[in-house]
Amino acid sequence: MAYPQLLHTVLDTTDVRGLAEFYREFLGLQYRPGDEPPLDGPDDEDWLVLVGEDGRRRLAFQLVDRLEPTTWPEHDVPMQLHVDYTVPDVAELERHRDRALALGARLVLDRTDNPDEPLYVLADPAGHPFCIFVA
Incomplete structure (x- = not known):
């Protein structure tokens, strides 16, 4: 099949x-x-x-004519979908967070204090959330 x-x-x-x-x-x-x-x-x-x-x-x-960005982590407007990206280490995590911000992303959540899975949740310029974390 x-x-x-x-x-x-x-x-x-x-x-x-x-x-x-x-x-x-x-x-x-x-x-x-x-x-x-x-x-x-x-x-x-x-x-x-x-x-x-x-x-x-x-x-x-x-x-689309109109796009209502998610309010996550609040649930007034659900996330519905997000994309995860991985990087090999914390230095690359920081570098790509900075690149995303310079390109117009917005930081939504900083969870880099988690030793098991440090990550950032960002929103792209249209408001779509995405995560970058150490694989």
Whole structure:
């Protein structure tokens, strides 16, 4: 039996190019051929895809009129989905937290005092939460 395979994860956003640029820089991805920013003219894309060096799709972004960011850890607006990223050690954890913040992320939770699994929960510029932790 052939099972379904994950193609990519799609994130809703009110700023498709802006959120794609955040993840392109943060994760070292590249645009799917044809999705690169235009050299001239308007950039009014409502759907973009980022791929890895191997050309496999990783993340996609779709335009929505309105996006209500999660209020997690409060439950007024549930998280619904988040992505976990790992790094090899605490030094890399700190480095990538700083990179994410410089790219426009917001720190939601600092759990680096946990010796078993230090981690940060951040929110991307659209408000989607993601975790970085030491594997």
